[in-house]
Amino acid sequence: MAAAAAAGAGAVVGLPAAAAADTRRAHTVGTRGGRASGSGAECRGLTHRGVVYTVGAGETPGTAWSERRMRGDIRAIAHDLHADTVEVTGDGVERLNATANEVAERGLHVWLQPTLGDVPEKEILEHLAEAGRHGERLRRQGARVTLAVGCEFWLFVPGIVPGADVFERIENLGKDDFDLAGMQKRLAALTVKAAAVGRSVFRGRLSYAAMQDPAFENVDWNLFDIVGIDYYSYFPQRAQYVAELRKFLRWGKPVAITEFGTCTFVGAPEQGGMGWDIVDYGRTPPEIKGNPVRSERVQAAYLTDLLDVFESMNLYAAMAFEFVTADAPHRPDNPRYDLDMASYAIVKPLKDRPDDPDSAWHWEPKQAFRALARQFDRAARV
Numbered sequence: 001m002a003a004a005a006a007a008g009a010g011a012v013v014g015l016p017a018a019a020a021a022d023t024r025r026a027h028t029v030g031t032r033g034g035r036a037s038g039s040g041a042e043c044r045g046l047t048h049r050g051v052v053y054t055v056g057a058g059e060t061p062g063t064a065w066s067e068r069r070m071r072g073d074i075r076a077i078a079h080d081l082h083a084d085t086v087e088v089t090g091d092g093v094e095r096l097n098a099t100a101n102e103v104a105e106r107g108l109h110v111w112l113q114p115t116l117g118d119v120p121e122k123e124i125l126e127h128l129a130e131a132g133r134h135g136e137r138l139r140r141q142g143a144r145v146t147l148a149v150g151c152e153f154w155l156f157v158p159g160i161v162p163g164a165d166v167f168e169r170i171e172n173l174g175k176d177d178f179d180l181a182g183m184q185k186r187l188a189a190l191t192v193k194a195a196a197v198g199r200s201v202f203r204g205r206l207s208y209a210a211m212q213d214p215a216f217e218n219v220d221w222n223l224f225d226i227v228g229i230d231y232y233s234y235f236p237q238r239a240q241y242v243a244e245l246r247k248f249l250r251w252g253k254p255v256a257i258t259e260f261g262t263c264t265f266v267g268a269p270e271q272g273g274m275g276w277d278i279v280d281y282g283r284t285p286p287e288i289k290g291n292p293v294r295s296e297r298v299q300a301a302y303l304t305d306l307l308d309v310f311e312s313m314n315l316y317a318a319m320a321f322e323f324v325t326a327d328a329p330h331r332p333d334n335p336r337y338d339l340d341m342a343s344y345a346i347v348k349p350l351k352d353r354p355d356d357p358d359s360a361w362h363w364e365p366k367q368a369f370r371a372l373a374r375q376f377d378r379a380a381r382v
Contacts, residue, residue, distance in 0.1 A: 046310055048109055048317035049376050050085030051077060051346065052259055054325075055095040060357035063326035063349075065095055071102055073323060078106045081346075081369060082376040085109040087258065087319040089151065091116040093127065097134045104143035110135065111319065113148035113209060113258070117156030118165055121190060124150070124157060125197050132201040139204045147202045148228055148258065149194040151209040153187055154217060160186045184218055195223040209258040214247060221251045226316060230259040231306075232273035241309045254316030261321035261344040262302045264366065265292040269302040279342045285355075287336050294341050296367035303346075304371045311379070320346060320372060324363055329354065346372060 053073065058064040077083050086103045088096055088110060096114055103110045114131040116124050132147050139145040154160045155169060161183055163169035172178060191208065198206045207226035210217045212233060221227050227248050235241055248255045262268045263275030271277070280289050303320055310318045321344050330340035330348035340348045346368040353359040 044311075044314055045379060045382075046307075046315055046318055047254075048085040048111075048256075049307075049379060050083040050087060050109070050111065050317070050319045051081060051372075052087040052089060052319050052322040053077070053099065053103075054322055055088065055090035055092060055099050057092065057095075059327040062351070062356070062358045062361060065092075067098055070099055074099070074102045074106055074108075077323065078108055080365075081373045082380055083108065083372075084376075084380070085111055085317060085319060087111040087113055087148075089113040089115050089148075091127065093130045093134070096131050100134065100138060100145075104138050104141075104145070109144040109146070110138060111146045111148065111256075111258075111317070113151060115151045115156065118158060121157060121159065121193075125193060128194060129197050129201050132198055136202045136204070139202070145202075146205045146207055146226065147198055148207045148209055149191075149198040151258070152211050152217065152230065153190050153194070154183060154211075157190060160190065180216070187217065188220065191219060191223065207256060207258075212244070221253060225253065227251055227253050227255045228258040229255065230321075231257050232260065232262070234262075234269045234272055234302075238305075238309060241306070242313060245309070245313060245315075249313075256317035256319075257310055257315060258317075258319055259321035260303070260306050260310075260318060261346075262299050263342050263344055264294060264296055264299045264348075264368075265341045266295045266298055267292070268295075268298060275344070276342045279339060285337060286339060288338060288341060292341060294335065294338060299346075300367040300371040303368050304375055307372070307375055320368075323347060324349060326361070329361065330364075 055065060055070070074086065077086055086108055088099045088103060090096065091114065093114070096112065100110050100112055112131060112135045114128050116127040128149055135145045135147045155166060158164075161169040162172045194208070195206065205225040207224050207228040208219060209228045209230050210219045212229050212231050229248055233241065233244060235244075245255070263271070265275070265278065268275040278289050278292050279286050307318060323345060324347050325343040325345040326349050328339040328343035328345070328349065329351050331338040331354055333354070337354075347363040347365050349361050349363050351359040351361045
């Protein structure tokens with residue numbers, strides 16, 4: 001899971017925990033629609049409220065991507081969650097395009113974020129261009145579309161941080177000889193290329209999803225129309241969130257929280273993006289380490305508290321991470337294998353036959369789903 005990888009990186013190098021999406025993770029001046037949000041004529045709060053929807057291939061036959069299931073999920077996001085935005089992320093242009101089409105047909109804002117990883121840079125940019133062209137077609141047809149050219153390139157793109165895969169890169173970040181300046185130079189070069197590719201195929205607003213520590217991932221936001229931040233901090237005081245987020249307003253551009261969330265156990269918010277680490281993936285099947293206490297209430301409270309912060313700062317958008325993690329099923333019968341405890345998803349997958357990888361499954365809403373739905377619905381009625 002994305003939260004697993006990127007958050008692990010934050011912990012290794014002593015940075016605030018961050019997350020991305022696909023391997024398993026006080027009032028201040030704000031901006032809305034590119035304008036400073038201090039005028040009394042403007043409404044307050046977020047412009048867009050939504051959820052991240054990952055379109056990965058799935059890890060087992062039972063959890064393989066399904067267009068039928070996707071359509072049902074997007075319908076639930078629109079009608080039951082009351083979201084107005086879906087961040088469509090992952091790899092596979094056909095999956096991305098089909099999902100973006102469905103989001104647009106539902107009248108929702110498409111936040112399109114292709115995230116192909118662990119392949120050569122040329123393939124990643126070609127994948128971006130192909131997805132971006134489809135986003136532009138949707139935009140010209142009247143859909144509301146934002147294109148994010150990628151997510152935390154330092155983690156997912158080979159050659160920026162040494163390592164053959166995400167986990168090797170995380171490990172290398174903690175080494176004494178890690179070259180931060182060199183990493184930032186390589187990251188900046190790719191970001192410039194990706195922004196140029198995005199501009200060449202897409203005429204709408206452009207963004208990127210960065211980790212929350214600008215001292216590490218120091219993006220030049222002049223390249224983009226919207227500042228995008230994957231946000232997994234935990235603070236005991238609301239004002240501390242505001243102070244940390246305020247630094248991103250200095251660019252004078254709309255700020256979008258491209259991911260925020262936590263796992264489903266007591267103490268998960270304090271773990272930041274490292275909540276996934278309660279699973280021992282070295283065992284077959286993977287199992288929960290120690291004796292964490294499942295708590296949907298803790299997850300729901302963290303999400304709604306952060307959403308209140310984002311609303312109070314008049315940020316542009318906030319997308320909860322994530323809708324469903326199909327390969328982290330809930331096991332009410334056996335907490336040792338309740339992988340949903342380590343999931344950031346707001347719904348819980350339940351298999352008909354828990355030990356069968358081919359089993360049919362369905363999801364049920366967690367408390368976080370219901371809590372966000374109430375807040376999204378209330379905001380839409382204002």
